[in-house]
Amino acid sequence: MPSPVESAAEDSRASFRAGVRAAIPYAAVGGLLSMSFGVLARDAGFPVEAAIVMSAVVFAGSAQFAAVAILAGGGTAGAAIAAAALMNSRFLPMGIALGPSLPGRPALRAAQGQTVVDASWAMANRGDGTFDRWFLFGSTAPQYVTWMTGTTVGALGGDTLGDTSRFGLDAIYPMFFLALLIAEIKDRRTAAIAAAGAVVALSLIEIAPAGIPVLAASLVALWGLRRREQAA
Structure with missing residues (x-):
């Protein structure tokens, strides 16, 4: 008979695997979105490295697209940062709701909170005010991988892909936003x-x-x- 520690570890692994499976559709869409971001970032004058680092650090499509669109349109860095901050302000109440479900000291909880993205946060919600943190981690992992992969492909292959409208990449994000808006x-x-x-x-x-x-x-x-x- 497994010990309580072994049972808890197995439950955590099961939740992580369930999160990975649940996130596959979101990860697939995210890969296409991030590819579009990589192409648009290059078109806006971003070096390849800057586009990839931005995706690695920010990992927030709405904020990244808003910042690139503003800079590409001649806006200032201040306006781009302000718009991105407003786009990401939703993570503050989301993090507050998640916080009690994360163990450890504040620094450790803050580190775990970096895995929050919209779909993962919603799916990890148990419906009673608590969250399954291992499901959250599992569902975010493949989304991060495809987001980074798509950005890299888009940034490195921007010259080959050419105009984003060629493959309909320019329409993906507006339609994604429209779908989110309609749902809300x-x-x-x-x-x-x-x-x-x-x-x-x-x-x-x-x-x-x-x-x-x-x-x-x-x-x-x-x-x-x-x-x-x-x-x-």
Whole structure:
């Protein structure tokens, strides 16, 4: 009969393997998205090494695409950083929710929290306010591998791949965002907030510096979220 320690270790391995299996579809899509990012980053003037390092360190598609789009459009580094920070601000409440399910001292919990990505966080949620951390680790691992692989292929093969529209790579991320947005629109109030952000962004594209439309739309979304919470 296995000891409690051995049983716990086996449960952890089983959860990790289950996370890996569950993440395969997300990892496949992520590989295509990151390939698109690698190509776009090179087109924006990023060295190959910079594009790969950015994916390795940031590992957040929305923030990376926003930063590259702003810089490619002539925006400042400050605007790119601000937009990326707003895009990634969702990880703060996600990390707070996850924290109690992570063992160890604060530094160790912070290190484990670096594995949080949207899909993994959602799948690891047990539904009772706790999270399966080994499932989280397992589901993030293949996504990280394909994200790095796709970025490397896109950055190194940018000249061969050419225009991202050639293979439809330019449409992947906008459609991915649209799918996420549609999934989040659960009521009329949320739809109104999304529409208001879109109108503000579209109205500023032709008159504002690059990056400002994204920031403005994000601020509209934050304002709408605050109003919705106050009304609840």
